[in-house]
Amino acid sequence: MQYIERVLSKFAPINLKISLKECNFGQQELLALGHKLSGLSLAIDQNKVAEILQKPVPKNIKEMQSFLGFSSYYRKHIKNLAHITSSIYKVCPKDIVFENTKERRDAYERIKYELTNAPVLILPEFELPFKFYIDAACSQGLGAALHKIQILGSEPREGVIFYISRQLRDSESMFRATQTELLFLVWNL
Template structure:
């Protein structure tokens, strides 16, 4: 529903909607006030009720669903990563699935995520959870390292061109839209 109310704002790249949460990203205070006014006018126009107790205005950075949103970028919440890093190596299928769930949620920040995690997913597909092989331990450590060093992703500038990068190999195919 929210996507139908704010299509222009979403396509301009400064509005993030996550279920019923709205995040307005801005570069300057004046720009933020202008965007916020635009969003609030639409909320009033379509008669959406909001709870002021749950609203947070004019934060330079906020945390939302394991992500950090500082200005016009998106990063992984380091506190969430720290929780994962403090846990010992997964010993059960359920523990590995939990780790892969967290890592997978942050996959857009991890280069070659599918390639790195492949052996760990295979481990979870098996009927029994076998011991970690050297390859799987290496993949697990590489994912943990990637999570701790994950880059912040910038919101796109819709006025600049994009490049489509594609990759295909015997194991799969993928694509990513980049902006330089």
């Protein structure tokens, strides 16, 4: 309760008002902004995922861009999203006629699968060690995962804090794997 009072006391000097009917106090879990938040974790709101699962494969560029925007919002939950979406992004410029190829349909279905099976992200605890994994072996993009070592009972276990990825630029796609991994380390710093 003391933390709530501290936060609310900061609102008055800047004339910020809150609506009590929009507030949730003392909750173990909270659905907000498409996420399910708990004390130590962040998960995708399954109601949002259910909406996407019911939608058919996009039929035009606008529908595909809408889907890409949705999946990009949850990019922290999807390992190597840039690699998965690389075939889809090739069709997004306005001067290209949209063709729903097998490769694009497969990418669409894979993203839907990844969204429905996305890990629950854990919040960092800075007292415990972290592990940072990078994957720059593919010519499509860069991917990484930040993990935290958790002690559950007496056994250590790794949990995902977030995934990050991006596509390679044309000039970067000619790098060898070791050069690409170094590029990725520089990009993340």
